[in-house]
Amino acid sequence: DVKVTQSSRYLVKRTGEKVFLECVQDMDHENMFWYRQDPGLGLRLIYFSYDVKMKEKGDIPEGYSVSREKKERFSLILESASTNQTSMYLCASTSRGGFSTDTQYFGPGTRLTVL
């Protein structure tokens, strides 16, 4: 089974703090994604990565950055957290080839609250 893990289930930070959200997958997947999920807005793509050291902006990259130094790990960084970044953050990964190329497997999510 594919396993995607996220470093924290719940996180509380203060405005202006730098926040790191870590995601690790154990299936040697090439593609990794960061989403945020808010009531009424569904899943919105923040950033994604096709390979190590590669990143692409998603639909809402403002206020976020990412890092992919190793294939299995994709980090989301909030340089200076703001209250409007309070949300559920979801990481996902997918392989590049085969029948299930586009199936994204999700982690359990990190519920971030910025005070």
Place this chain on the structure above:
Amino acid sequence: GESVGLHLPTLSVQEGDNSIINCAYSNSASDYFIWYKQESGKGPQFIIDIRSNMDKRQGQRVTVLLNKTVKHLSLQIAATQPGDSAVYFCAENGSGNTGKLIFGQGTTLQVKP
């Protein structure tokens, strides 16, 4: 623009009944569709997928139907159980081989005992 939508925000069914959750998609170039289940406080969990060269695919208690003519996708859950209570999302891959998915807003399934 591209969008994937679900017809009903909430569906309430009696335990033991069959459930049908619907989804409309707008991008005729999409050739891959997925249904996810998300329980409260958890990440979305893959349920079943279907390629556009198929009309129907069955899993354990679940069936996905694809009608390309009207761009409609449905998820059928047989003998619905309390553990099926969750939010269900459909997703499509859109045009181009980007690896990205377009997600619907989700339908909340409530199972009454």
